[in-house]
Amino acid sequence: MDLSEIEAELAEIERKESAIDGKIGQLLRDQHNVNDSLSSVFQISKQLTAVDSDVETLHDKLKDTAALSDKISKRVRHLDKVKTRVEAVIQRVEDILDLKNCTDGIKIALDNEDYEIAAGHIHRYRTLDTNFLKNNASESVSIEASIEILENAEQQMQKVARMKFENAYKEQDAQSIERFFKIFPLLGLQKEGLSKFVSFLSSQVASQTEQNLKMALEFVDRDEGSKVIFSDTFVLLFEGLARIVEMHQPLVETYYGPGWLTEFALLLQEECDRQSSLIFKNFKQKRRIEEKLEQVKLLGDSSEEIIDAKEIDSMLQETTLINERAELYLRFIKRRIIADVFLTCDTEDEKTTRSESIENALNNCGLSKILHELVGFYLRLETVFLNRSFHVAVQMNVVEEGSMTSSMVDDVFYVLKKCLRRTMSTTNSDAICAMINISNGLLENDYCKVLMEKLKNAIPSGYLDTVFTGRYQSEVVAQSRSVFLVSLNNCSESIQFLKTLVESLTTDWRGLTESNSNSNSTQKSRNAKSNAKVMSCIQDMHHIARSIDGVLQEGHHILVKYFLKPLVKACSENFALISHNLTEEGLVLNETEDPFSQKIIAPVDNFIGDIKDSLLERNFELMISNLSQTLVMSFEKVIFKMKFSRNGGLAFDREVRSLSNYLSSVTQWTVREKFTRLLQISTLLNLEQVEEVNELPIHSTSWKITPAEMRQILSLREDFRGEAIKRLTL
The missing domain is CATH 1.10.357 (Tetracycline Repressor; domain 2)
Known part of the structure; x- marks a missing residue:
């Protein structure tokens, strides 16, 4: 290890020593705060000792309260059981009393032929807890006898109700029929009651329809002008059925309850299907729709001798009325049935399922099938009528x-x-x-x-x-x-x-x-x-x-x-004859005589004057637009064959603007943009010097003249030199 490494190691140790000294110094400075915190904790620990004692006391009190509450809840549950048993006993006693009252009352009611009261007693008996009564029948002879009497009375009452209803049906006694119709649900025979009652109503509908159809057929045979007699017959049928539903809905809902109107209406719809089919069959026979449509198909235009447009129109009118009234009737029935169905549904899913079932049933009923066939006839007839009327209109x-x-x-x-x-x-x-x-x-x-x-x-x-x-x-x-x-x-x-x-x-x-x-x-x-x-x-x-x-x-x-x-073409030829290589005197003469107005604008004005009152507004505006475009294109071709002086350029500018202003004055559409190229050509022809071209906005998107066309236009000026035009940078 050399000296530099030793010094580096020493410096690192000194740095760490300095950091440790700093931390020790901070701890010593914080010692006072730590002592204060420890003192606070000591005081809190004394208070917690007192709190612990209070918590123990509270726990003992709550334990006693919980024990008391448990005893009370056990007694309440016991009382509930006793109450339930007492109520059950009371109910059984009431059932026995009701059984006795029903037994006594039904004998009197049957003897007096007071069938509504008798049926009411049977209905009350049917609501009793029969299982309990039968289980206790062995303990009491009277209960067993009462049950037997009521069961026999129920069977007897069912026979009486059926017999009386049949007799009233045969005699067409509507009051008695309605009377026993109300009794059937009390006997638990809702379906049978509805079926019998609808059968009676159906017989009335059939009878009335037979009379109406007979009168309609007689009227058709007697009067060929009876255009909508079959639609009237259908209307009478639908109105009669709707009246029956509307009249008897409260009766069904009151005595049979929610949900039974659906059964009533669907049973009645079966009769509607039968009578509709009968009327429709006669309608097809008397109107010979299928036969005439087949003849139209085979003979084509020559079938007009067999069936004319007026006859088709009358058949269409009748067909449409039948369809319209039938659709109205079906919508009425659907609304009544679905409203009744919703009363018995608890969830939206159930409502949707039942609604779809009703929709399918009515959409597949006999009347709906008739309407489908009728619409087929209608479309074929309407197509024939439309085609014939169209050809007549053209001819x-x-x-x-x-x-x-x-x-x-x-x-x-x-x-x-x-x-x-x-x-x-x-x-x-x-x-x-x-x-x-x-x-x-x-x-x-x-x-x-x-x-x-x-x-x-x-x-x-x-x-x-x-x-x-x-x-x-x-x-x-x-x-x-x-x-x-x-x-x-x-x-x-x-x-x-x-x-x-x-x-x-x-x-x-x-x-x-x-x-x-x-x-x-x-x-x-x-x-x-x-x-x-x-x-x-x-x-x-x-x-x-x-x-x-x-x-x-x-x-x-x-x-x-x-x-x-x-x-x-005539205007262009006249324009070509007007000189634009003018001197000062020529310019003055041009302005005085104005040959452009005489030879160009005047013929155009005469043409527009002749044609304006013969065209609708849109056509006139479009004609002016096309005229402007055609004039501009034709004039451009003529211009490239002409020669211009500076004065001629001034005259040309005045002519272009006068033509543009005139055409703009006779139309509400804008035609000025069609003159954009001509005006830019006029601008080029009015330059004093060739070099002034560079001062024009020739690089703008609004500039419509190409560089080649610009050189060609500038060359039309007699006073512009060809070398100067060639030197232009465009």
Whole structure:
């Protein structure tokens, strides 16, 4: 170990020694505080000794109290047992007394034929603890005899109730039937009572329906104008059944209790299914729906001689009314049954399960199956009616004097609205979606095709080649233009009508869904799915609007080709004849005579004046936009063939601005951005020196002229040297 290591080791030892001395010094300084703390602890220990003595005393007292409480609780439990036994004895005594009273009372009631009181005694006997009574019957002859008497009386009363009910049924004695209907639940025969009572009510429903159907058939045979007689017969059936349920619901709930209204309504629904099937069978036979639909399918358009649109319309009206009333009746029954079911359910899961069971039962009942078949007939009939009405509207298309559109648009959308709203009234989401899809197909495939054909057929063959030669007289040109503009307006009006139809259907459907907002949770879930499905189909109609808009845009292309381009061509030729290589005197003369206004703006103004009152607002605005674009593009081509002086550039700037201002004044849309390139060309032609180009915002995104075009435009100036233009850094 060398000296440096020894010194380092010594320094480390001295550092540790210094640290230890510091700690020792701190401990000595804290010794006073430690002594004070120890003194406090000593004082507290004396106090804890006293506390320990007090705790021992408290423990002894609580031990005595706990022992006393245990004795009291044992005595209370003993008293509870005694009380329970006493109550049981009292109950047994009361049962025996009730048994005696029932035994004595039932003899008198049966002898006096007071069957309500007799049934009441039997009902009271049935609520007694019969097991106890029978176990103690051996100890008392009277109890055994009473039980035997009451059991015999119960059997006798059941026979009497059945016999009396049957006799009242045969005699159609409604008062006696209702009397014994109330007795059945007292005898424990709820199902039998309901079955017999519903059988009686069903016979009344069947009898009344038979009379109504007989009258309906006689009326149909006698009067061919009976358009909705079968729907009226269905309505009478549904109203009668609803009245029965409403009238007898308090009776069932009072004498049979919660949950039995469901049994009552489902039994009654079976009769509803039978009578509905009978009416529907006669409806199909008399209206010959299947036969006529088959003929339509086989004969196509020639079937109009067998079944016309008016006859189809009347059948659709009747079919819709039947479906609407049946759906209303089923919703009524569902609400009553589910409300009754909920009274007997304790949990939400049980409510959901029972609700789904009821929904499935009613959705698969005979009436629901009839409605399903009826909707199938309806859709086929409605499709035939829609197609025929559409073709009639197209064939009878006329333009009334002073009208901007033809009758076809109003007629087609009137029929569409009628058919779709009629379908909406069925409240059947599947039928509604199917009819909307059928309507969409008609609009997209047939209607758009008709609109396009009328646009193209409005222009005579060879029109564009001969319009400049004067071969066509002005009357022929005006007539072609008038027919074309009406067809163009038809497209625009169709889009607006379609949007209005979508809004109307959306409002109608929301109104229908809100009327069913008080349904249970299961039904609400189903309604939500139906609502989403229908709303999706309605929103699909916006796609049809885009298809019609595509036809409209094609129509404007035709307008540009056959009407705007000849005008623009003439204006461009006139513009090319106006000199822009002007001297000072030439500039003054140009401003005085203003040849641009005379040869360009005046013809455009005349054209717009002639066409403005014949176009709908949107079409007019779009036409002005297309005219502006066409003029600008044509003028650009002419400009590159012209020569300009500084004064000519000033004249050109004034001309561009005057044309832009004029077109802006006749439209609510902005057209100034279409003149951006022309104004920038004018700016280049108005430069005093070529080098001033670099002072322009040519690198801005708003600058539309390319460097090559800028050099070409600058070369149009007679006074600009080619070498100077080439030296520009663009």
